[in-house]
Amino acid sequence: MIRTLVTGATGTLGTALRPRLTAGGHAVRATSRSPPKETKGNLDWVELDLIEGTRIRSALENIDVVIHTATAPQGDTAAVDVQGTKRLLKAAEAADVEHFLYPSIVGIDDIPFSYYEHKAVAEKAVEESNIPATIVRATQFYSFIAELLDSVAKLPVWPLPTNVQIQPVDVDTVADVIVDHATLTASGRTDPVGGPEIHSVGELAQTYRAARGLRRPIIRFPIPGKTMTAFRTGQATCPDHRVGRVTWEEWFAERYASEVDETSSRVQSPT
Ligand SMILES: NC(=O)c1ccc[n+]([C@@H]2O[C@H](COP(=O)([O-])OP(=O)(O)OC[C@H]3O[C@@H](n4cnc5c(N)ncnc54)[C@H](OP(=O)(O)O)[C@@H]3O)[C@@H](O)[C@H]2O)c1
Structure with a gap:
């Protein structure tokens, strides 16, 4: 049985990975700063803050494979994604981890956005470490796009960078690819994982608006700059x-169907 540590185990990707790894026969240890919501079963969970570096050694005890999904896109990416990754790599090397698997993002070398620049530095650290590694780049997850659109949904008009091109993907696909690579053999840089269609943000917003039965105007909000x-x-x-x-x-x-179902069952259930 492969003993696998998932960092960022409560995040979007970490949450999709855990049941798949368990179903695939891995003994999974999960880490993040706060515990996962569901605590059913014998969840092996270690509280770990990559900025402070506490508990890294205990999290890595008897681990064969590390899948490092912890990230802080809205926070201190230099501290978490760069320094935290380097700290984890050093400890994983000392713990004789056999394979370090790192999810990353398509296009980070060509998009001068500070989070992406920090991800590129982290990738380099992963490649330069002595632990055999696999790097799987993916495009933006659908849930991330939905969150962005949720954040403008209540505005009377939706100002969006409508001509930005993306190829979003469902996180389950990315998790499946990563689980396929979660063996004792590293694969280096793999082919990237993208969604089935390339869309402009304007098109994605129109689909979102139609699915929610909304009529707010979408207006192009041009954002200048190289990014x-x-x-x-x-x-x-x-x-x-x-x-x-x-x-x-x-x-x-x-x-949206499952949200509607949840809302209607809340309305119908007696209090
Ligand atoms: N989201 C996307 O669209 C997308 C697309 C392509 C690739 N990726 C890559 O996929 C990976 C996972 O992304 P995600 O979207 O699943 O991330 P996410 O949902 O933002 O989850 C981040 C995870 O990291 C943990 N974390 C944050 N700060 C931490 C710290 N200081 N110490 C330890 N853990 C910390 C969080 O838990 P706590 O806050 O409880 O610690 C959480 O479990 C990342 O490498 C990301 O670059 C994401």
């Missing part, structure tokens, strides 16, 4: 690697 130029010219996409099968329309219809 947006890179997104506009498709640097965040991987057209030759359309791995995901679920489209944005299908994903969103399912997400």
